[in-house]
Amino acid sequence: MSKLVVASIGPASSVQDGGRPGSQRYGLTSGGAMDRLSLAAANTLVGNEALAAAIEIGPFGAAFTARDGAVRVALAGSTRNADIAGRAAAFDTSMTLADGETLTLGFARGGAFSYLAIESGIAGELMFGSLAVNARAGLGSPYPRPLQAGDELQVKAASGTAERRIELPAAAGGPIRVVMGPQDDEFPDEAKALFLAGDWKISATSDRMGYRLEGASIKHLHGHNIVSDGTVNGSVQVPGNGQPIVLMPDRGTTGGYPKIATVITADFGRFAQTPAGHGFRFKAVSMAEAQAEAKKFWELLRALPDRLRPIENFDLNIEALRNANVAGSAVSAVDAGTWQSPSP
Amino acid sequence: MFPHESEKVMAAPQSNPPRLLPSGDSAITVEFSKNIDEVANLRVLALDRALAGEPIAGVTETVPTYRSLLVHYDPVKISFDALGVKLTALAQKPAPSAAKARRWRIPVTYGGEHGIDLEDVAKALRTTPDDIVARHVAGDYRVAMIGFTPGWSYLSGLDQSLHLSRRQNPRVMTPSGTISIGGVQTGVQCLAGPSGWHLLGRTPVRTYQFHRDPIFLLEPGDRVTFSPIDAKTFAEQDRAAEAGEIVAELMPS
Numbered sequence: 001m002s003k004l005v006v007a008s009i010g011p012a013s014s015v016q017d018g019g020r021p022g023s024q025r026y027g028l029t030s031g032g033a034m035d036r037l038s039l040a041a042a043n044t045l046v047g048n049e050a051l052a053a054a055i056e057i058g059p060f061g062a063a064f065t066a067r068d069g070a071v072r073v074a075l076a077g078s079t080r081n082a083d084i085a086g087r088a089a090a091f092d093t094s095m096t097l098a099d100g101e102t103l104t105l106g107f108a109r110g111g112a113f114s115y116l117a118i119e120s121g122i123a124g125e126l127m128f129g130s131l132a133v134n135a136r137a138g139l140g141s142p143y144p145r146p147l148q149a150g151d152e153l154q155v156k157a158a159s160g161t162a163e164r165r166i167e168l169p170a171a172a173g174g175p176i177r178v179v180m181g182p183q184d185d186e187f188p189d190e191a192k193a194l195f196l197a198g199d200w201k202i203s204a205t206s207d208r209m210g211y212r213l214e215g216a217s218i219k220h221l222h223g224h225n226i227v228s229d230g231t232v233n234g235s236v237q238v239p240g241n242g243q244p245i246v247l248m249p250d251r252g253t254t255g256g257y258p259k260i261a262t263v264i265t266a267d268f269g270r271f272a273q274t275p276a277g278h279g280f281r282f283k284a285v286s287m288a289e290a291q292a293e294a295k296k297f298w299e300l301l302r303a304l305p306d307r308l309r310p311i312e313n314f315d316l317n318i319e320a321l322r323n324a325n326v327a328g329s330a331v332s333a334v335d336a337g338t339w340q341s342p343s344p
Numbered sequence: 345m346f347p348h349e350s351e352k353v354m355a356a357p358q359s360n361p362p363r364l365l366p367s368g369d370s371a372i373t374v375e376f377s378k379n380i381d382e383v384a385n386l387r388v389l390a391l392d393r394a395l396a397g398e399p400i401a402g403v404t405e406t407v408p409t410y411r412s413l414l415v416h417y418d419p420v421k422i423s424f425d426a427l428g429v430k431l432t433a434l435a436q437k438p439a440p441s442a443a444k445a446r447r448w449r450i451p452v453t454y455g456g457e458h459g460i461d462l463e464d465v466a467k468a469l470r471t472t473p474d475d476i477v478a479r480h481v482a483g484d485y486r487v488a489m490i491g492f493t494p495g496w497s498y499l500s501g502l503d504q505s506l507h508l509s510r511r512q513n514p515r516v517m518t519p520s521g522t523i524s525i526g527g528v529q530t531g532v533q534c535l536a537g538p539s540g541w542h543l544l545g546r547t548p549v550r551t552y553q554f555h556r557d558p559i560f561l562l563e564p565g566d567r568v569t570f571s572p573i574d575a576k577t578f579a580e581q582d583r584a585a586e587a588g589e590i591v592a593e594l595m596p597s
Contacts, residue, residue: 021416024407026552026560027534028494127554136535137494138554182365182373227380228491228498230407230414232371254409254491262368265419290369291419298420 002069002158004118006151007102010060012207014133014146015122015153016115018051023128024230024253031134031249034113034208035269037301038077042117044304045074045094045166047159053124053131054117055147059108059275064116066097072119072158073097076166078111078273093165093311094119096158111273120156134250136209167307169300175283176271178236178261179290183226186258187238191219195236195244195260196282204276208250211271217242220258228256234263234271236282248272266293362387362412362435364428369419374431375412380528384411385488385500389565390439391431400430408564409489410498445486447567449593450532452523452545453578454480459523459545468508477572479503480523480544485530485568490560495534495552497562502530514540521546521582523570532562548581549592556588569595 016039019032033039033056040050048054055064061080064073074094075082082089085101091114097103108114124131124141133140143151184192194216203212224240231237235247237257246263247255263271264285274280285293365373374391377384392408395415402421407414417427454477455462466473485499502525510526515538518524522533526541533539534551547570551561562568573581585591 022405023494023560024405024414024416025490025564026494027490027492027496028552136537137552138535179366179368182367182375227378227409227411228489229373229375229409229412230367230371230491232367232414232416234368252492253407254489259367262366264369287366287369287424291423294369294419 001123001154001156002071002099003067004071004073004097004153004155005065005067006147006149006153007063007065008149009062009147009151010058011146012058013060013062014056014135015053015124015140015143016056016132017053017130019132019249020128020130020134020139027253028128028137029134029249029251029253030233031132031139032130033115033132034249034272035077035115037269037297038113038273039115039117040301040304041076041092041166041168042074042115044308045076045092045164046072046117046119047161048117048119048121050301050304052117052121054115054122055153057105057108057114057116059112061104061106063102063104064097065102066099067152069099069157071097071155072161073103074117075105075114076117077114078108080108080114081106090165092168094161094163096163108275110275112275113273118153118155119159119161123154136250163311164308165311166304167309175281176274177264177267177285177290177293178234178282179264179287180261180284181259182229182262183258184260186221186226187260188219188221191221192260194218196284199279199281200244201279202274202276206248206276208248210245210247210251211274213244213246215243218244218260224257226256226258228254231255231259232262234265234268235259236261236263246271264290264293266290266297361432362391364431365412366424367414369424371414371416372424372427372431373412373414374435376435377411380410380488380500382500385486387435387439388413391435392564394434394437394439395431398434400427400434402427407489407491409491410500445565445567446563447569447595448562449569449571449595450547450549451573451577451581451591452481452547452570453573453575454523454545456575458575458578459543461524461542462544465506465508465525465542465544469505476506476544479506480525480530481570481572483530483569487562487564487566487568488529489564490551490562493533493535493537495532495550495560495562497532497534497551497568499530499532499568502528506530508542510540511542514538518543519546521548521550523547532568546578547592548578548585549590550585553585553588556590561590561592 016033019030021030198216200215363375485501488500518539523545524541
């Protein structure tokens, strides 16, 4: 076994995977990665299952050191400055840290979360089939809490497989798409129009439970208390102050504020990657469109291995890729939800 | 993000088809009522049982609540429209007979440091703490739903004389095992966390404990009664529960 030692890390960084659906009827949320497509891209690069456990790195910097052997890793998601022992490191390619080498990451650029996948995954105790950290429920492995400097992850030594890159679909921007409901009838037409026309920003007080939005005040028709019912990732609930909260993977499984709309599956990762203070809008789409996009999203995720490419001239390519990321930060692997999947 | 409940109690006609409300592209809220409603909750639990008995391909999990059943599904396997038709049909079939509900007796230490709001509740309801405890213990409750955080069990059947608006200022942190009342409800809170309800006591019982079989003690639909214990017994049972004992008693029903 090798080890990946956390040399330094900011808040909101934890081990995450596909989450643990199946116990929401007991109040346990499904949890898991904020941006599944970026998690899947990183895992695919090192030959893991798409939704295997990896390190979800929050907006601040981090550094990881390989110990007791080489460790093969890959980065995807929000781009940031990255180097391995002084050499530039690229996103969306696999790479190997020699024993003792440190991967150093800067602040997230244009997104919020990056994913560091490790070849063969992370050793830990599965809890409800998942290693994902849910600090409130005391779940997650090897640490049931966000990562801290000094933490050690047990990993397999690098296999020596040739490094590769992944060609991801071009990022698409545009508004975050929602399906209206389940309680849009709790809002007057003007409030719904305001919700869809307004410019929104994500508040700095947001976390893995919910993103608080700042913008116009959304008025209710009959007050803000409804009898609690079930929530999903992307539920847009509107509390008494009229400022919506979008529920994220560590949400409560039930909630008692009316939910005006729900972010669609295909746009959820892109929404999760919206940095605090960044402006954006919502757009309502039909159920048929949302479900067609969800199908494309899951197909894209399933077929990621088809997008792997060999790296013929590694040194040259790494520079090229790095420049591509710097020049067109739009490329970023970040905007998972917005990528249009190719037509079949 | 606290549990907020309406105070209204109304009965819905049994025959109404439920409303199908989209919760995004991968879940449907099957709504039987907008209110806390005994009949609606029984229909929710009945549909939940029916779905367990006759699974629909593509349905991944269900979340019963007081008034609605949230049905999570995979839109790659079934569409909103197709699932809606099946759920409506299932909701209108005669409910499969409920398996005999389990009945739990849950020990509670009322008042003092274990239930810091007991005296204030007694004052607000113009009676004595002992009387509040007696009325709370006399209740025959049903787990209407489990939600918010792991094991937080919302019970229906609270005596009308104990209905009391929630606190103006919700507490950011309340202890694990808290037994509280809020609006028309009472509940067993498993993990420490925020709450706007009035804290009457604490139970050593863990309704959720990861390294224990079963991990989740209560099921929606289970019956619950409370029995008072003193602080010394609480301390003993709390240690036993920490070590993985269930501590709650399963009663012959």
